[in-house]
Amino acid sequence: MYDALLLVSFGGPEAPDEVMPFLENVLRGKNVPRERMLEVAEHYQHFGGVSPINEQNRQLIAALKDDFAANGVELPIYWGNRNWHPLLPDALTQMKQDGVKRALAFFTSAFSSYSGCRQYRENIADAQQEVGDGAPEVHKLRMFFNHPGFVEPMAENVRNAYASIDEERRAEAKLLFTAHSIPMSMAENCKYELQLNEACRLVAEQAGVGAWELVYQSRSGPPMQPWLEPDVCDHLRELKSQQPELNDVVIVPIGFTSDHLEVLFDLDTEAKQVGEELGVNVVRAATVGTHPRFVAMIRELVLERMQPECERLALGELGPSHDVCPEDCCRYTPRRPPVAS
Template sequence: MSDSDKQKYDAILVVSFGGPEKRDDVIPFLENVLRGKPVPRERMLEVAEHYYHFDGVSPINAQVREFIEALKRDLAEAQIDLPIYWGNRNWHPLLPDTIQQMKQDGVRRALAFMTSAYSSYSGCRQYRENLLKASEQVGEGAPKIDKLRMFYNHPGFISANVDRIRAAFDRLPPDARQHAQIAFTAHSIPISMSNNCNYVRQLEECCRLVAEALSIPAERWKLVYQSRSGRPGDPWLEPDIGDHIRILHAKGVTSLVIAPVGFISDHMEVMFDLDEEAKQICDELQITMSRALTVGSHPEFVACIRELIEERIGRRTERRAIGQYGPSHDVCPADCCLYTIPQRPPAKP
């Protein structure tokens, strides 16, 4: 990309997953999420109950609004004059509506920040497919949209997670902190999906970098998974957080910090699977638990995203990344994170 190309961006697009904000939103939202996926309706209705437990309100939209306001302030302080738009994959504001508004506002080229730090079909390629489909719906005149690079090993993302986890340790009773384990969690994905991307490798690297910054030895932390869905017979990434907690109990562990580093903001999965289900298991086994917050609008994370924007508009030549893998690519290869969603078998007559 030439220096002249780097100056042509005229907007930022925040692309998120989306979430319901009232009870009546829940089923239409989940139908959007699961369209074309082999997930039984019974499982969808089971997940709907998780949302109803919180009166149908997911925290994700409110947290994205908070992040956008923080990013606006950070860009203004850096004298970067780019408007920020917001479009969701699965609920309002939906991507086609946002891209239509961008077209009407005269936006010709935008940089997309996708609220996912790791490479996978569901965490990157599907976002790009949704962007392409939405742009095709808008038609001629839709802005060209490029994505920011993955940031799982950016020092700002690592520092924000370190700060969140350190605060979680501080919420433990003093006598529970010294030997507390850390369970880093991420959304489980099918093994067939993980085999075609760097999801696990990137997560393991992020966890290692965070643990090193906290001076936590390898025997006191583990990457585990949560929120498995799909068909029961399909292999997904393991171990599950609930199973891991039971294993820790069998080893005599009495205190645990759960750090959802696989998430940028508090999805329903974080609130229900960790704050409710994992907490219940810990209480039953008399394990003292503290859940770290997601990075959300942490100042160092907001500054991380501003740095990625600066890279692409020519304000910054250094592409910061720590650890063994270096900075991720700006433009995804054609075969990046390829995955074919299994088709649901036809219903029996």
């Protein structure tokens, strides 16, 4: 039925002179002030102009190849990004040249939204049109927010983060899950918040932590446009004001699958700086990255599409996500904020 796997991701610059062209790709057609783009560019320059996301995807592909080989899955793996090289049209061109006819696609996004799913599907369709006749069919794998292969390693990472806190203070540490904020008008027509809350509940339950909160990070829209809140840094300040004796906070970037720049800057840099200002020890849990259980999960998602008799694993009450998105799934029409007269 399928003769390849395509890993689909966001992409990122790998040299200082790539930062601005990359951000112009990301923000093309979006109502983001140029000042914000320049601010984000500085975030990249803080790390030498290199985003770690591409190297992390290379590591994931290498781990997948090893896992496939060890488990008898004979599928070549290709890689295409939305915003930077290797771009999706280039990946599909190579697949066409290699004779690939029908591929499965794994998106490095666990949650349903326009930017996390539908936009990638649109990008693939645009790339197929660019490649022209003979471009391979591409069918996406389902969202995996409640798959045990995502939940279990995240819970392990939460337990490891708590273990780094002094034992006498551990029970009082606050647990915050973070995800990328999106515009409210995008959130209204997708299951992003529902799936995030379910994943947080499942991870906290497996980690043995009773109380938790979901907060957001990395918003990029104009101030007058409502986005999902609260912001993680604002919430840290609010927690400290409400609980002056607060000593420790564990932050879990559940909305991300690898420790790329938005994790390294927004959490490891900005959130930790806020913690230092407040006298709060901020501990950041790892993402799933190339955890063997996460890598095995991708294989399981592939096999359930290739072998319909395979069990469709999912924890909680929401069940496994759909394979084929409905026509109106995660539609998004940006609402332009009013222009001041």
